[in-house]
Amino acid sequence: MIPQFFARICAASFLALAFAASPALAEDWAPEVFGRLQYDYTRSSGDDSGFDLDRGELRTGRIGLSTKRGDTKLKAELALNNDGHAELTDAYIKQALGKSGWDLRAGQFKTQNSLDEQSSGRFLVFYERAAFTDAFGFDRRVGVQLENRGQRHSVYAGVFAENANDTAFAGGHAAAVRYVFSPVQTESRLLHFGVSLRWREAGDADFRYRQRPVSHEAGAILATPKFASDDLFGGVEAAWIDGPVWLAGEYGQLRANRTAGPDATYAGGYTEAGYVFGGRRTYDHNKFRRPEVDRPVTAGGPGALILAARADWLDLSDSAADGGQLTTFTIAADWFATSHVHAGINLYRAEADLGSTSSGLAPAFAAYRLAGGMSEDVTGASLRIQFDF
Numbered sequence: 001m002i003p004q005f006f007a008r009i010c011a012a013s014f015l016a017l018a019f020a021a022s023p024a025l026a027e028d029w030a031p032e033v034f035g036r037l038q039y040d041y042t043r044s045s046g047d048d049s050g051f052d053l054d055r056g057e058l059r060t061g062r063i064g065l066s067t068k069r070g071d072t073k074l075k076a077e078l079a080l081n082n083d084g085h086a087e088l089t090d091a092y093i094k095q096a097l098g099k100s101g102w103d104l105r106a107g108q109f110k111t112q113n114s115l116d117e118q119s120s121g122r123f124l125v126f127y128e129r130a131a132f133t134d135a136f137g138f139d140r141r142v143g144v145q146l147e148n149r150g151q152r153h154s155v156y157a158g159v160f161a162e163n164a165n166d167t168a169f170a171g172g173h174a175a176a177v178r179y180v181f182s183p184v185q186t187e188s189r190l191l192h193f194g195v196s197l198r199w200r201e202a203g204d205a206d207f208r209y210r211q212r213p214v215s216h217e218a219g220a221i222l223a224t225p226k227f228a229s230d231d232l233f234g235g236v237e238a239a240w241i242d243g244p245v246w247l248a249g250e251y252g253q254l255r256a257n258r259t260a261g262p263d264a265t266y267a268g269g270y271t272e273a274g275y276v277f278g279g280r281r282t283y284d285h286n287k288f289r290r291p292e293v294d295r296p297v298t299a300g301g302p303g304a305l306i307l308a309a310r311a312d313w314l315d316l317s318d319s320a321a322d323g324g325q326l327t328t329f330t331i332a333a334d335w336f337a338t339s340h341v342h343a344g345i346n347l348y349r350a351e352a353d354l355g356s357t358s359s360g361l362a363p364a365f366a367a368y369r370l371a372g373g374m375s376e377d378v379t380g381a382s383l384r385i386q387f388d389f
Contacts, residue, residue, distance in 0.1 A: 035063040036388035044380025049368035071096035112156035112178035115237040119288040131314035132268025135211040154180040172203030190241040201230040213350035213378035219362025224323035228256035244276040264318040274308030296338040306334040324355035
């Protein structure tokens with residue numbers, strides 16, 4: 001897989017050089033090469049289960065090409081993850097539909113659900129997204145979406161198959177819609193409200209719902225059996241920015257439907273707050289964007305320091321399929337030397353009430369549950385170094 005990844009990088013680089021070598025093409029299409037490198041180190045342990053994690057990893061390395069001519073935009077990106085597998089992330093074409101204000105996007109991209117999910121991982125202060133976004137399976141899929149993004153009101157609606165890295169047309173389907181209202185949006189102030197829905201149907205295997213104690217290397221501490229043939233998610237979101245200060249929060253609920261037997265209802269959400277010393281949080285296109293650094297190191301300044309705190313919870317404890325409950329408290333400190341280079345730390349405490357099954361849990365948590373353990377707390381720290389261009 002690694003040679004395949006580098007072959008694709010070479011192909012993307014060759015395409016970028018071809019654009020650069022052809023002034024006519026470059027002028028017409030305005031190509032841009034972009035990418036990122038993220039390295040994480042995590043140290044965490046459980047109070048009672050014997051769980052212990054001490055690991056550094058290349059979290060992700062990505063390279064992509066975007067280009068635009070007139071009302072047409074194309075984007076493609078490849079990722080090499082820490083398991084050595086090359087994956088296609090975004091790959092789509094976006095076309096403006098005349099002067100209607102609507103765009104049509106076709107290809108692979110994320111379904112439009114959750115402010116936290118839509119914001120790029122390059123710009124997140126908390127290195128793992130809210131627990132419900134993973135547990136409820138928000139992902140990229142092959143699909144078609146209509147978009148109307150205005151200054152105050154925005155609407156997204158799409159239909160999807162499955163992920164292109166799997167078998168895209170193996171039988172699973174999804175439909176998603178998101179509406180965003182931003183009554184205040186200036187250079188330094190924002191008030192954001194959003195609501196989204198997603199329905200999806202399982203393909204070859206039923207859905208299960210599970211989540212890790214923060215670090216994605218930890219393995220699941222909550223899990224349900226595989227039981228849902230389809231599910232329906234509904235979520236609300238809100239955010240406020242005033243210069244260097246921001247607040248954000250979300251709540252989501254999911255109804256998981258069985259082919260036979262009782263259905264289950266799960267929920268999750270978070271609240272976070274933060275302050276940027278020497279800069280400010282920014283927002284555009286209905287998501288958080290790259291933090292602004294007033295005096296970067298490259299200009300002789302100190303960079304910007306972001307301090308933030310988050311309370312996050314996930315409830316998978318419906319008796320129809322009891323996967324347990326998880327509450328996580330995280331404190332984050334992130335130093336942006338420039339707007340493209342940063343390093344920081346997340347300190348967290350994850351408190352779990354385990355569900356009724358050990359199926360789908362990480363080995364340490366599964367053994368602990370089989371031995372009669374009913375709750376477990378995990379304390380940890382994650383360090384990150386990141387560069388993007």
